Amino acid sequence: MKKFAILFAGLFLMTFAFQSVNAQNSVTSAAALTSARIIQTLEISKDRDLDFGTFTAVAGNVILSPEETTTRTTTGPVLSGGTAVSAKFTVTGSAGELYTTSIPTSITLTNTNTTGGGTLTLTPSINVTGNSGVLSGTLGSGNTGTQILYVGGSLAVLGTSVTGLYQNNTDMKVTVNYN
Amino acid sequence: MIQSLAFFWFLKINTNMTRNLIITLLLSLLLSVSGVAQSTITANVFAEIIDALTANETNQLNFGRFSTDMNGGDIIINPDGSRAMQGSVIGVASAYGPGIFLITGAPEASFTLQLPDGPAVLFHSETNKTMFVENWVADPPVENGPSVLSNGNRIVSIGATLNVGSYDANPVGIYSGTFQLTFAYN
Numbered sequence: 001m002k003k004f005a006i007l008f009a010g011l012f013l014m015t016f017a018f019q020s021v022n023a024q025n026s027v028t029s030a031a032a033l034t035s036a037r038i039i040q041t042l043e044i045s046k047d048r049d050l051d052f053g054t055f056t057a058v059a060g061n062v063i064l065s066p067e068e069t070t071t072r073t074t075t076g077p078v079l080s081g082g083t084a085v086s087a088k089f090t091v092t093g094s095a096g097e098l099y100t101t102s103i104p105t106s107i108t109l110t111n112t113n114t115t116g117g118g119t120l121t122l123t124p125s126i127n128v129t130g131n132s133g134v135l136s137g138t139l140g141s142g143n144t145g146t147q148i149l150y151v152g153g154s155l156a157v158l159g160t161s162v163t164g165l166y167q168n169n170t171d172m173k174v175t176v177n178y179n
Numbered sequence: 180m181i182q183s184l185a186f187f188w189f190l191k192i193n194t195n196m197t198r199n200l201i202i203t204l205l206l207s208l209l210l211s212v213s214g215v216a217q218s219t220i221t222a223n224v225f226a227e228i229i230d231a232l233t234a235n236e237t238n239q240l241n242f243g244r245f246s247t248d249m250n251g252g253d254i255i256i257n258p259d260g261s262r263a264m265q266g267s268v269i270g271v272a273s274a275y276g277p278g279i280f281l282i283t284g285a286p287e288a289s290f291t292l293q294l295p296d297g298p299a300v301l302f303h304s305e306t307n308k309t310m311f312v313e314n315w316v317a318d319p320p321v322e323n324g325p326s327v328l329s330n331g332n333r334i335v336s337i338g339a340t341l342n343v344g345s346y347d348a349n350p351v352g353i354y355s356g357t358f359q360l361t362f363a364y365n
Contacts, residue, residue: 044218052226054285056364062226080229080288080364087222109226120226155226163285166226175219 040144042093044176050124050151053082057161064152066127077157087151091176095137095145098179101128103151107171113164120166124153126174133176149174229285230331234362236280240312242341243275251344258318258336268343278337282328282362289325289365292317292335299358301341303350310354314340325365335362 052062053072060076070086072079093099109120127150135145151174242254245268252266258277264270282290298313318336319326326333337360343349 042216042218044220046220046222049223049225051224054227054229054288054364056231057228058231077228078231078364080232080285080290082227087224089220089222091218107224109224120228122224122226151222157228161228163228163230166228168224170221172222172224173219174222175217178216 039094039097039178040092042091042097042099042176042178044089044091044149044174047088047090047148048085050087050153050172051083051085052155053084054080055157056080057157057159057163059159060157062155062157064155066125066150066152068148068150070150070152087172087174089149089151089174091133091135091147091149093135093145093178094139095135095141095143096139097135097145099133099135100177100179101126101131101133101149102175102177103131104171104173107168109155109166109168111162111164112167113162116162116164118162118164118166120161121156122153122168123156124151124172126151132179229288229364230283232282232284232288232290232362232364234280234282234335234360236278238276238279240278240337240339240358241275244271244273245269245343246271247343247346247349249345251342251348254341254343255314256338256341258316258338260336266343280335280337280360280362282333282335283331284328284364286331287327287329288331289327290333291325291363291365292321293361293363294321294337295358295360299339299356301354301356304353304355306350306352308349308354310344310349311342312339312356312358313342315358335360 052064055062055074055077058076058078060074062077062079063073064084064086065071066086070084072084091099103124103126105123107122107124109122111118133147133149135147137143137145240256242256243262245254245264248267250267252264252268254268255263255265256275256277260276262270262275284290294315294317298311301310301312316338
């Protein structure tokens with residue numbers, strides 16, 4: 001029976017064995033590593049939007065740091081009240097996995113005041129160095145990992161910028177990809 | 180026929196194998212059972228530009244007319260416009276009042292006021308004699324925190340205390356000086 005089993009295997013692996021013999025006459029075994037990598041779906045959800053608050057039209061930049069409690073600084077515009085917060089996202093996937101983030105290099109905010117007009121240019125920034133993120137937990141553990149992403153940026157203001165609420169609801173896209 | 184020949188060749192090769200050799204064949208099964216590898220989401224971005232904060236002095240801080248004697252004293256102008264005298268100073272009927280400032284800016288925006296951090300010096304118009312103004316107070320009170328620009332406007336009233344010396348120190352005449360207030364969006 002043992003011989004039959006070997007013969008049976010030989011029938012199915014005949015071609016494979018043939019090639020091995022051709023390449024290396026003394027080959028007597030063929031071993032291959034089995035590899036399986038089952039990973040969870042990589043997802044990103046939004047926890048809050050990006051808001052630069054209120055300020056006056058003086059040439060310069062309003063800068064929001066990409067962190068939980070954002071720091072707002074200015075190189076010109078006089079800061080007023082309002083809610084100044086960084087955008088916040090939660091990335092979920094397989095624990096320990098590496099992924100890359102992608103954000104726009106520049107987006108344009110438009111004055112929503114019908115009598116106002118004008119735009120502001122935002123250069124977004126994110127809290128992961130080199131756009132490289134890593135999910136919490138141990139790689140290969142099979143658990144779910146998360147990472148919180150924050151987006152801030154530098155908003156360019158002109159001395160001639162018109163008063164009003166500036167907004168962009170379509171371009172501030174954050175994309176995450178498994179490495 | 181060709182398959183049979185290959186099969187026997189394979190058997191021949193196998194017979195050349197050493198006895199102790201264990202043939203292990205692990206079929207490589209690369210599982211690509213992965214979920215979605217990419218995900219994108221969009222955030223909203225907001226910013227609001229408001230009118231610059233301005234402050235205009237509509238009434239100057241004025242201690243009015245008064246007389247004093249050898250000992251001097253104080254004259255207090257309160258933010259509500261009332262005047263009080265201390266020491267040997269005697270008030271004389273005249274116009275007096277707090278400094279009044281109209282602050283304008285974005286509706287419902289809040290702002291802070293910083294009072295002078297020291298006394299202001301008033302100079303006699305003809306001599307180098309001086310008097311000091313201190314104990315600055317405001318309405319709305321600074322200690323209450325930021326104030327709100329209701330409909331974009333807010334009146335701020337400033338009072339203070341004038342220290343008056345003796346006749347010798349402060350001869351009759353007009354004394355004037357300046358002080359600085361800082362208003363800022365909160």
